Amino acid sequence: MKNVDYIIVGDGYAGLFFAHQLIRNNRSFVMFSERQKSASQVSAGIINPVVLKKFTTFWKAQEQIDFLKNTLKEIENYTGQNYLIDAPIHRIFHDENEQVLWLKKSDNDDLSQFLDKNFDRLKVVKNDFLSGKVNQSARLNVNGFFTGLFDFLEKNENLIAEKFIYSDLDAERSTYKNFTFKNILFCEGMGVKHNPFFSDIPVNPNKGHHIKVELSEKIPENITIKKKHFLFPVNDQLYFYGGTYDREQLHQEIDESAVEQLKKGLMEFYPHPFEIKDINFGFRPTVKDRRPIIGRHSDHHNFYVFNGLGARGILNGCYFSKSLYDFIEEGIPLHEEISLERFKNKN
Template sequence: MKNIDYIIVGSGYAGLFFAHQLIKNKKSFVLFSDENKGASQVSAGIVNPVVLKRFTTFWMANEQINFLEQILDEIQVYTGRNYGIKQPVQRIFHDEGEQKLWRKKAENETLQPFLNTHFDYAEGVNNPFKTGIVNHSLRLAVSDFFEDFFGYLSKENILISERFEYDSLNKNTYKDFRFKHIVFCEGMEVKRNPFFNFIPVEPNKGHHLLVKLAQPLPSKFTIKKKHFLFPLKDGLYYYGGTYDRDGQGEVVDPVAVRQLKEGLQEIYQHHFDIVEVKVGFRPTVKDRRPILGRHATEENYYIFNGLGARGILNGSYFSAQLYNFIENGTALNDEVSLERFS
């Protein structure tokens, strides 16, 4: 029987950012990953402090953006790379009314740092009403982040590539491990979890396209009108993603694909080929807050879930909150605490 401080179940943003807290604080752990790519691994990786439909910001946006930059610097120490891609979001305006609304919102104290009021044309795409740039926005190099992080965990012999078996869990032992704490970071897989299957997370199905463009675009910005468009490796581009709270099953929805195809044709007026359609299920909560906390009776069992469409920001910021709650007894913010559902 091997003694360790933690078991982490789940390998999306919640699991890996919490693993970073344990690495940083020199805690022993293993992480269970069933190797199925969840929503995190097929996400766009957009880090954006502005809701681009109505030009508003969201709860703790500034604090989370600043904290993420610190976390990425810390992760670089052991993976050797910083995964933040400084290609800010360039929002294509639908009409002159959106330009005026952007300028008006930029006068708001909370939005002023984020909404750049120097409007310009974006190269290579249709944008007759110009664009606005979102300051302090960036992208995470998603595939590199997961590949390198898994590589580090594997090299340290703390990545266990198998499905977690709840029947083998007994208080503070699991198979060959005796642990102090276990943290479940399973996304929508939490519905299988007999300890936390009551939490009110709902799947939000998202589609995105991998496309090849006949005329490549300059890569200074992440283009956004209805959806995001940006370059990946090997000449591919990401275009997406959709939001469907009623979508069921892993099957590709042709309506979503048509919606994406029409959205891309609206801004990109050259030929493109759809190479692949990707699908993922974001774990969302009605109040748009993550869920962190301790089980009511199993006092060393914890949950970290409900990161939604802002998995990178929520994952990096609240992983530290959860760690300090477990190790130092620091109270959780009431708005993210599991106890709000009691």
Template sequence: MKNVDYIIVGDGYAGVFFAHQLIKNNKSFVMFSEGEKSASQVSAGIINPVVLKKFTTFWKAQEQIDFLKDSLKEIEAYTGNNYLIDAPIHRIFHDENEQKLWLKKSENIELQDFLDENFDHIEVVKNDFNTGKVNQSARLNVKGFFMGVFDFLENRGQLIKEKFEYSKINTADSVYKEFNFKNIIFCEGMGVKENPFFSDITVNANKGHHIKVKLSKSLDQNITIKKKHFLFPLDNDLYFYGGTYDRDQLHHHIDDSAVEQLTNGLAEFYPYDFEIQEVNFGFRPTVKDRRPIIGKHSDHSSMYVFNGLGARGILNGCYFSKVLYDCIENDSQLPEEVDMKRFIN
């Protein structure tokens, strides 16, 4: 029997950032990964403190940005790679009214550090009313990030590539197969619906598609362009464009309507030919109040859930991994805004 402090079930942003907390604090653990690409692993990797539809910000945005940057430096120390891409978001304005609204919002104390007052014009794409730059925005090298962390865990014998079997948990003795554990953290995204211990948590699937395209005329700058969706360069002369949001078409194959939506969206501001090379989709676990769901099982004190990261998976996963860790190890109170108990009548 192997003794571990933690078992992590799930290999998306929630699981990986919680694993980072355990690495920092010298806790023993294993992570169970099915090996299928999670929604996190096909995500855009956008790090953005601003809601770009309304030019607003969100709860703890600055704290989350600061904490993420510190955490990525810590992760770089043991993986040997920097996964933060300094490519700020440039939001294409639809008209003069949006420009005026942006400037007005930039005077707001919550937004003045995020909304740049100087507008930019970007070559190649159509931006007749210029673009607004989101300060402190960036991207994560998603592919590199997961490969780097998984390689690190695998080399330490902490990554177990198999499906977790709930029926093999002995809750009375805190045993799972050959592991004697102190705590299990379920970080499964929409996979939680198959989890008999937490299947009733109120997360809803939001299906997102993105396309990888080859542009006939390349963009000069390594920036992230946003109009309806995000456009930015990848390796091998490809560009990422996405992603869509769909709460209704939840089948496990590509939606032609989503691909059409993306094709039309890109053509709106990119006036040259492009070819779609690849289409991907994933299911984001979302919550009606747009905040994560974190908490301990009511009957099994060694079981916790960390879910509902939604479209801000990187920021939520990183920041609230520390919140969950402190709750378990230091008896800190969970903020009621993320505590799963908020949905219990």
């Protein structure tokens, strides 16, 4: 039997950012990964401190941005790669009212550091009412991040590329196949619905589609354009445009109405020919109160869950991975807004 401090089940943002906490604290672990594309791996990788519909911010936005930038520097130390793309979001205004609202909100203490008061006129795209720049916004090189971390974990024998079988887990003895463990963490996204220990946590699937397109007229590489959805270059040929939000059409197939919605959204501000080259979708695990779900099993006290990261998987996964680590290792209580216990108190 091989003894490890942790088994991690799941390989999205929650699993990888928690693995980083274990690496930096010299804890032994293995991660079980089916190496299939998760919602995290097909995500846009947008790092954004502003809700761009209403020009508001969210809980701990500045702390999460700062923590992410520091964490990515730490990860760069052992993968040798910088995965942060400095390409700030430029939000195209629909009308003059949005310009006025943006300027009004930019005077708020919690938004002044994010909403740039100098408006821009973007080239190539239609932006009659100009655009506003979101300071401190950026993108994660999603493909590079997952490839780099998986390669590092594989090289260090932390990665096991196989499906985790719940029936092979002995909860009383803390063993799984040929492993004994101190703690086990489940961060499986919507896969948690098949988990016999945490299937009752209130996460709901939100299906998101994105398209990859070839544009006849290229947009600047150092920005991310947002109107209804996000548009940015993936490589020399392709651009990412997405993603949609759908809580109803939850089948495992491409939804043509979502693709149509994306085409119309892009045509609204990109008045040149384009060609769709690829279509992808994933299921974000969302929670009604828009907070992650983190906690310990009520009967098996070394079983933990980290889920419900929603559309802010990068920021939530990074920032709250430390909260979870400190909870397990140092006994520091979880904030009630993210704790699994908040649902038990309501019953």
